[in-house]
Amino acid sequence: MPRKLESDTIGLLLTDVSxxxxxxxxxxxxxxxxxxxxxxxxxxxxxxxTEGIKQAEIATRMGIEPMTLSAYLDRLEALGLVARVPDPADRRAKNVVVTDRADPLIAELVAGLREMMNAYTEGLGEEGRELLRNNLRILRDNLRRLDPCLAGKGKGAAE
Incomplete structure (x- = not known):
């Protein structure tokens, strides 16, 4: 007979919320x-x-294929929102930076997303939000430290 599993484990809750x-x-x-x-x-x-990191690092941080990222960057670059600049330490690599033209769009995007997140975290209060942020940071850091696949990916790599 199949065993009924708990549905509110941390892993399942994080997966659902994500x-x-x-x-x-x-x-x-x-x-x-x-x-x-x-x-x-x-x-x-x-x-x-992450202002100014390599394209490959951005793809890793986002958990997407480099070709997918390249398509996104091509479109953002065509809109004048990002620029690819030579990496001073590796002439073969390109670093990506936002342009001044992106500032108003980023501000609008952040404001809209902040409004959305405030609605979704309404019952937590400011103290609860900060506690959640801190606990998620601890979980992220533990994952990086304990998972050999994430080792050396840098700050924010698994986000």
Whole structure:
């Protein structure tokens, strides 16, 4: 007889929340009519957060294939929102930076996403939100430390 498993384990809850947030993010970005896709919005946010790292590192941080990232970056670059610049330490590599033209779009995107997250974390209060952030950081750091596949990926690699 199959065993009934607990549905509220940390792993299952994180998986559910991640999936639900991804869908909510996509719907929010589409509703904001910013002229970029949700994938491009995630890319733009990641570039803004990591300003100046290599394309390959961005793909790793986002958990997507380099070719997928390249397509997102091509579109963002064509819109004048990001630029690929030579890596001073490796002439074969390109680092990605946001342009000044991206600033208003990023500000609008962040404001919309903050509004969305405030609604989704409404019952937590500010203290609860901070506690959740801190606990998620601990979990992320433990994963990086204990999972050999994540070792050496750098700060934010598994986000």
């Amino acid at each position: 999936r639900l947030l991804r869908g909510a993010f996509d719907r929010k970005v589409n509703a904001m009519e910013l002229g970029i896709t949700p994938g491009e919005a995630r890319t733009l946010i990641q570039v803004a957060v």
